[in-house]
């Protein structure tokens with residue numbers, strides 16, 4: 001016998017509401033299974049009695065749809081659907097909730113195979129990415145309340161799959177962004193290394209060519225000639241490296257600094273929001289324009305925000321990064337301030353050194369700040385760490401040039 005199915009309406013709505021919230025708070029894609037288990041619990045608690053349920057996923061792929069099925073049990077998993085696709089697609093396309101009996105023998109037999117029992121009544125709801133269905137062995141219709149709960153669950157599942165898609169996209173974007181940052185860093189570092197190597201090379205080439213002008217024992221002369229030739233080869237390589245690195249550097253141009261900072265923040269705001277980190281802006285409205293390389297300045301801003309994000313991960317509670325622009329004693333400045341644990345004063349002089357990192361494993365290369373400081377120097381500016389009441393405050397200073405136009409933001 002089926003239980004009297006006068007659903008406790010407010011109970012059902014409450015459960016759906018908390019489930020919806022859980023979906024919106026989802027932080028990572030591997031929480032799908034947990035949500036599906038909760039969907040099943042809602043069905044068990046407030047849905048009318050049923051003998052089986054299935055969740056079908058419909059994914060648009062090249063040349064059609066891919067169908068998969070889940071049993072909604074805690075140990076359940078997605079497997080591809082065998083047979084029955086037409087009925088699932090029909091329910092999906094209808095995008096509505098309906099109570100019906102199985103169609104013809106074909107569907108009846110297919111369901112019997114799926115559920116290992118006969119099916120006399122079906123309640124199904126089609127949502128954007130699939131179909132949720134519950135089944136009864138006896139041909140007793142489901143109630144309107146059951147339909148309402150199922151439809152609510154369909155909406156939750158739709159929200160779930162949109163959210164998972166969002167999370168995947170922002171993850172992919174972040175990976176891409178990091179990759180670009182690393183490549184830019186490599187370019188910058190290459191230029192610096194090549195530049196540094198050119199000085200000793202000049203000595204090697206110069207001194208050996210001077211020696212070759214004198215008479216020497218032939219064995220010594222062979223040796224010096226080999227040194228000279230190797231020096232020329234090395235210079236050739238370093239010239240090519242420099243050429244490659246310069247190729248990545250476009251010309252500096254006059255930039256609306258506030259806008260550049262704001263546009264850079266847009267790139268990461270969403271990803272950070274997902275981690276409960278807010279990026280706030282405090283922009284000086286009358287900031288003069290700066291002469292700079294947009295891509296490189298963006299790289300600094302991204303690196304500083306990335307460092308703040310890594311730091312904030314060490315604290316509990318809501319994170320906050322403030323991007324503040326101002327004019328200060330001949331400089332146009334950007335401060336990136338966060339509410340992380342801060343940077344201990346005893347390492348202030350180390351953090352700009354290449355490969356200095358306090359991050360474990362492969363979490364950090366320790367190149368971020370050294371590359372950023374190099375970029376700041378290339379712009380006749382500076383990158384500094386400053387005292388802050390809480391958290392860390394990094395400041396980028398760019399020279400305030402006389403010819404700078406006042407920005408009309």
Ligand SMILES: Nc1ncnc2c1ncn2[C@@H]1O[C@H](COP(=O)(O)OP(=O)(O)OP(=O)(O)O)[C@@H](O)[C@H]1O
Pocket residue numbers: 303307308311338340341342343351352356357358359363364365366367368369370392
């Ligand atoms: N906002 C911050 N809060 C706390 N510590 C920071 C902050 N920014 C930088 N640091 C410290 O400075 C060190 C050096 O930073 P840097 O950006 O050069 O390298 P990294 O972040 O460790 O590695 P990578 O930038 O390659 O990921 C960090 O390891 C960290 O100890």
Ligand SMILES: [Mg+2]
Pocket residue numbers: 303306307364367368369
């Ligand atoms: Mg860093």
